[in-house]
Amino acid sequence: MGVPAEDSAGHRARLRERLLGNGGDALLDHELVEYLLALAIPRRDTKPLAKALLREFGGLAGLLTADADAIRRVPGMGDTSVAAIRIVHAAAIRLLRANVAERPVLSNWQALLDYLRAEMAHHPIERVRVLHLNTRNMLIRDELMGEGSIDEAPVHVREVIRRAIDLGSAAIILVHNHPSGDPSPSRADIEITRAVAEAGKRLNIAVHDHIIIGTQGHSSLRAMGLI
Structure with missing residues (x-):
């Protein structure tokens, strides 16, 4: 049995308020994924799907760095929701790469490691x-x-x-x-x-x-x- 539309809308509004009021740390990993998926598939209760994705890929890092085809194989994931996951990863990689490029690499070693881990660790x-x-x-x-x-x-x-x-x-x-x-x-x-x-x-x-x-x-x- 699905979640009533008004309950789902209220839940998402509360997630949004916590996110905007207190930042990303105010949300658990599954809540971050749940809200992201809600933007892609707004008429669906996305909490079960978010939890299923995190189980499948072993956590947030594994999900965000997973191959698009692997994400698509999870029941309930279509091209729009897969693209939502992949765009977050692409944006994060560009941010981390920019941090590496702005200073000499040898004096910016931690930024380099952060970028490489995000780009390659889960491939x-x-x-x-x-x-x-x-x-x-x-x-x-x-x-x-x-x-x-x-x-x-x-x-x-x-x-x-x-x-x-x-x-x-x-x-x-x-x-x-x-x-x-x-x-x-x-x-x-x-x-x-x-x-x-x-x-x-x-x-x-x-x-x-x-x-x-x-x-x-x-x-x-x-x-x-x-x-």
């Missing part, structure tokens, strides 16, 4: 990004260089270095995610990092770090003394 397949920096360590390009299976993405040393030359990069940061959630570096991760660093050294292109992102955290090969 279901492995992706490799290369962040290109100028002589002031400002971000000049953030590029996806490879995409692989659930646990492997190809990285080609020559392609990474050639692209750095093309962009006039003074330094680069390698980044990839581990879909398993464990950010611990593999032997292959260490070997490819050292190969790129050696090739870059000959051309005065520094490799500042190789960051591995997972749902359980991140690893920095530089901090671990592996490069």
Whole structure:
């Protein structure tokens, strides 16, 4: 049995008042999703759907970073409601990326990690990004260089270095995610990092770090003394 329209409208009005009066922290995760979905499908009680989505994807972060097709497979989700979820993620990523771009990366490290976690931690397949920096360590390009299976993405040393030359990069940061959630570096991760660093050294292109992102955290090969 559905929720009466007047009760649903009153509930949404109360959520809106709490949101506008006290900010997002005034709402629980399922209430945030519930209100977002209510904007997309206004004639429906969206609380059960919001809770189902959070269960399916393990929480708010997993939902907002989920693939559109995966969200669409949840009963009750159509293109409009899927788009509502995806637009929130897109806006958040742009905000976080802007925070990275406004200051030298090495003195803005936490902002970089926040951006990379939001962009990559929950992605279901492995992706490799290369962040290109100028002589002031400002971000000049953030590029996806490879995409692989659930646990492997190809990285080609020559392609990474050639692209750095093309962009006039003074330094680069390698980044990839581990879909398993464990950010611990593999032997292959260490070997490819050292190969790129050696090739870059000959051309005065520094490799500042190789960051591995997972749902359980991140690893920095530089901090671990592996490069």
